[in-house]
Amino acid sequence: DIQMTQSPSSLSASVGDRVTITCRASQSINTYLNWYQQKPGRAPKILIYSASSLQNGVPSRFIGSGSGTDFTLTIVSLQFEDFATYYCQQSYSNPRTFGQGTKLESK
């Protein structure tokens, strides 16, 4: 199985901040990397697919980058509604696997 490791596990930030979350795969996954946002009591929502493509309807302040084993999700100007937990997920091979999540909290 491909292990996905996110850092940090939690992060405190303020509205307007630039925030970066990293995700590392245990082997190369090309750009088969997706990012999801999950709010309490809700299902995850796709933000970024194929490492850097923005899902329809997702604000452009969410930026994904990376390839191979190292990936980042950047929120360029944090908004109140962005406080949530973020997960990376690889679609390179089965079983599909997720990172452990990064909880983004208000400072």
Add this chain to the structure above:
Amino acid sequence: QVHLQESGPGLVKPSETLSLTCTVSGGSIDSNYWTWIRQPPGKGLEWIGYIDFSGSIFYNPSLKSRLTISLDTSRNRLSLRLNSVSAADTAVYFCARYDSTSTYSFDAWGQGTLVTVSS
């Protein structure tokens, strides 16, 4: 806009079988992969497995021996059966669509249903 809705018992006894159904509306089930994902309370996401309309199935090896996923294309329904459950199977269970042609992501989700394993 595709809509997914999970249904099934919220409480299952240890050693018994967990059975869930996901009804898909607003879109065809005869494309893409249809997926089960779970999330134990306060923890991360675990992919359980998925199936496509042709019957091609992939299971998480960690659950494979206890798991059956099926698809009823005539009724637009996805099903999950997990045998011999224990407290470790307590989780919110989500069904989701995996876009296998464009984004290679889980791009539509049900709201999730909490299943508690307890006597």
